[in-house]
Amino acid sequence: MPSPVSIKDLATAAGVSHSTVSRAIRGAGRVSAATRARILTLAREMGYYPNEAARSLVMGRTKTIGVVVTTIGDPFVTQVVNGIEDAAHEAGYSVFLSSSRNQADREMAVVRVFRQRRVDAVIVTSSRVGSLYGDALAEFGVPIVLINSQHEGRYLYSIAVDDTQGAELAVEHLLQLGHRRIGHIGSETRSVSCKRRKAGYRQALARRAVTPDPSLSVLPQAANDLSAGRLGLEMLLPANPSAIFAYNDVIAIGALLEARKQGIAIPDQVSLMGFDDIEATEFVTPTLTTVRQPKADMGRAAVEMVLALLKGDEVSNRWLPGELVVRESTTACPW
Amino acid sequence: MPSPVSIKDLATAAGVSHSTVSRAIRGAGRVSAATRARILTLAREMGYYPNEAARSLVMGRTKTIGVVVTTIGDPFVTQVVNGIEDAAHEAGYSVFLSSSRNQADREMAVVRVFRQRRVDAVIVTSSRVGSLYGDALAEFGVPIVLINSQHEGRYLYSIAVDDTQGAELAVEHLLQLGHRRIGHIGSETRSVSCKRRKAGYRQALARRAVTPDPSLSVLPQAANDLSAGRLGLEMLLPANPSAIFAYNDVIAIGALLEARKQGIAIPDQVSLMGFDDIEATEFVTPTLTTVRQPKADMGRAAVEMVLALLKGDEVSNRWLPGELVVRESTTACPW
DNA sequence: CTGTTAGCGCTTTCAG
DNA sequence: CTGAAAGCGCTAACAG
Numbered sequence: 001m002p003s004p005v006s007i008k009d010l011a012t013a014a015g016v017s018h019s020t021v022s023r024a025i026r027g028a029g030r031v032s033a034a035t036r037a038r039i040l041t042l043a044r045e046m047g048y049y050p051n052e053a054a055r056s057l058v059m060g061r062t063k064t065i066g067v068v069v070t071t072i073g074d075p076f077v078t079q080v081v082n083g084i085e086d087a088a089h090e091a092g093y094s095v096f097l098s099s100s101r102n103q104a105d106r107e108m109a110v111v112r113v114f115r116q117r118r119v120d121a122v123i124v125t126s127s128r129v130g131s132l133y134g135d136a137l138a139e140f141g142v143p144i145v146l147i148n149s150q151h152e153g154r155y156l157y158s159i160a161v162d163d164t165q166g167a168e169l170a171v172e173h174l175l176q177l178g179h180r181r182i183g184h185i186g187s188e189t190r191s192v193s194c195k196r197r198k199a200g201y202r203q204a205l206a207r208r209a210v211t212p213d214p215s216l217s218v219l220p221q222a223a224n225d226l227s228a229g230r231l232g233l234e235m236l237l238p239a240n241p242s243a244i245f246a247y248n249d250v251i252a253i254g255a256l257l258e259a260r261k262q263g264i265a266i267p268d269q270v271s272l273m274g275f276d277d278i279e280a281t282e283f284v285t286p287t288l289t290t291v292r293q294p295k296a297d298m299g300r301a302a303v304e305m306v307l308a309l310l311k312g313d314e315v316s317n318r319w320l321p322g323e324l325v326v327r328e329s330t331t332a333c334p335w
Numbered sequence: 336m337p338s339p340v341s342i343k344d345l346a347t348a349a350g351v352s353h354s355t356v357s358r359a360i361r362g363a364g365r366v367s368a369a370t371r372a373r374i375l376t377l378a379r380e381m382g383y384y385p386n387e388a389a390r391s392l393v394m395g396r397t398k399t400i401g402v403v404v405t406t407i408g409d410p411f412v413t414q415v416v417n418g419i420e421d422a423a424h425e426a427g428y429s430v431f432l433s434s435s436r437n438q439a440d441r442e443m444a445v446v447r448v449f450r451q452r453r454v455d456a457v458i459v460t461s462s463r464v465g466s467l468y469g470d471a472l473a474e475f476g477v478p479i480v481l482i483n484s485q486h487e488g489r490y491l492y493s494i495a496v497d498d499t500q501g502a503e504l505a506v507e508h509l510l511q512l513g514h515r516r517i518g519h520i521g522s523e524t525r526s527v528s529c530k531r532r533k534a535g536y537r538q539a540l541a542r543r544a545v546t547p548d549p550s551l552s553v554l555p556q557a558a559n560d561l562s563a564g565r566l567g568l569e570m571l572l573p574a575n576p577s578a579i580f581a582y583n584d585v586i587a588i589g590a591l592l593e594a595r596k597q598g599i600a601i602p603d604q605v606s607l608m609g610f611d612d613i614e615a616t617e618f619v620t621p622t623l624t625t626v627r628q629p630k631a632d633m634g635r636a637a638v639e640m641v642l643a644l645l646k647g648d649e650v651s652n653r654w655l656p657g658e659l660v661v662r663e664s665t666t667a668c669p670w
Numbered sequence: 671c672t673g674t675t676a677g678c679g680c681t682t683t684c685a686g
Numbered sequence: 687c688t689g690a691a692a693g694c695g696c697t698a699a700c701a702g
Binding site for chain 1 (some may be wrong): 339346382384385386387388389391392397406407409410413414416417419420424428430431432433434441444447448449450452454474477561588595614617618620634
């Protein structure tokens with residue numbers, strides 16, 4: 001390990017003081033063009049890279065953002081992180097990634113670590129933050145931006161998809177296809193956005209004067225989304241829906257798989273759609289109609305919000321619109 | 336922002352010197368149990384969190400690992416990062432995540448940033464590192480561990496799946512099902528591991544004294560893996576295979592979709608399998624037989640290797656075995 | 671335009 | 687067992 005060269009090494013090599021070097025490197029303060037150039041080439045030759053830790057220490061900021069996810073495996077989270085990393089990189093920020101696994105102890109640990117690292121801001125994606133966790137983060141005193149939070153109105157700053165609008169879009173699509181008996185499979189674990197999507201579902205029906213049948217709305221309790229979808233389909237079948245709008249794509253795919261197992265043709269007998277637009281929607285047969293969440297954009301938006309907060313600007317919460325993506329799993333009502 | 340309390344604040348509050356506080360906090364050096372306890376409770380009350388930047392500065396290490404991925408979106412990468420983050424967290428390390436996008440300028444930028452941040456080590460996952468990039472990383476002087484590198488024998492430290500063994504496992508499975516005309520769809524973009532898997536394919540055939548038919552081995556050139564799979568199937572069809580072993584799952588899924596389009600029944604007419612065991616294997620119909628890469632384990636192994644290197648231990652490269660996962664897309668040869 | 675000085679928060683000798 | 691002092695690499699007044 002060739003111990004890294006410091007500003008001092010450069011200074012002696014260039015025959016100037018270390019503060020002149022500092023100024024030259026940063027391009028701040030006045031330094032004669034000549035010495036500046038000399039220092040810069042010297043820096044390159046000697047392989048100088050400013051020590052960000054030292055800089056952080058004196059400047060009181062780290063140029064890092066702590067990103068908390070429940071699990072990196074979630075296909076939704078992945079794309080959001082992509083957007084975050086991208087925007088952060090552009091702005092000269094680095095990203096600490098940490099997953100909470102929805103475990104209280106880990107959540108606390110993550111907060112502690114971020115605190116010790118003095119991250120300039122925290123972005124939390126799509127987790128139903130436990131209250132402990134939330135408090136710890138809040139008292140931490142740095143900007144916190146939540147993406148698709150499942151925690152109602154506790155925090156100031158958030159980026160989310162417009163669940164209601166997205167759901168309306170979905171159900172409107174089904175209505176236009178002539179469906180009237182439209183089922184809905186909800187999600188136990190994301191109560192807040194589920195509630196909003198269900199509201200959108202109802203509003204879309206209402207606009208067309210379709211009276212909602214309670215038996216067409218189910219809330220399966222299952223180990224994970226895929227099995228929730230399977231269970232949801234079973235629960236819905238007795239109500240005889242011609243179309244189903246699932247809370248999200250994984251649930252929809254679960255329903256799709258179960259339908260196949262039961263010999264129900266999608267979309268010929270039942271149209272089916274989800275929400276999110278995860279990659280797998282293209283892998284299933286039939287490919288899945290869905291409402292796209294602008295995942296990467298949401299990540300970028302979160303970073304923008306963070307930067308604005310760091311600058312001291314006023315910011316307001318943003319609700320990004322969902323976008324209908326029609327694929328093969330929905331078709332005209334057969335009745 | 337309540338400016339963070341420092342060791343000094345604690346010192347004055349406790350009526351001791353700041354070095355005593357330092358010792359107490361770390362539990363290092365001798366401090367009387369009494370004062371130690373006093374300081375610790377005080378620390379809790381006042382919300383003290385050691386400033387890791389300051390610590391890094393004096394200790395000459397940051398307890399951070401820089402992780403480079405080509406893109407976070409890749410389902411393989413995702414799980415590896417999961418394992419990395421997990422193991423790093425356990426060891427008290429934080430993870431900087433950065434994606435290179437396979438763009439030369441970004442690759443250089445990532446290295447530069449990691450260098451400035453003085454990460455203690457770098458883990459690079461599944462990228463065919465450009466040579467520039469590689470050199471820059473190498474001269475950086477910290478341990479670098481590569482996971483599934485597509486760069487032959489340039490680096491000392493690597494973790495990879497045993498491509499050859501995995502491929503043998505796959506082809507052996509097909510052979511046991513009675514298949515003899517086994518096609519193979521390769522990957523343009525991952526030449527190194529593709530070569531190894533192909534070697535495994537050949538060895539498995541050889542062991543059963545099946546002479547390989549060159550027309551059964553194709554290397555489609557396509558924009559991405561999914562379309563490579565589609566194209567691969569088309570290229571393979573004239574050779575009349577009863578089974579196909581694709582380089583990876585996404586390619587296999589591409590082939591699967593194309594087969595459906597062409598009215599070819601999988602697995603009744605053609606058995607099909609992939610490699611990796613990504614999530615989507617469970618979403619497709621039929622579900623996909625594959626060779627599981629222990630992705631999270633590979634991530635963990637990389638961290639273990641990093642820690643060993645940091646400790647100055649000798650390490651040797653590891654090849655983790657693949658594991659056969661039989662699902663629905665393979666069945667007995669119909670002929 | 672450049673050097674001197676102080677100090678960010680912490681660890682680490684070295685004395686006591 | 688505890689304190690004093692130095693210094694990690696850098697920025698930021700403040701003089702010159």
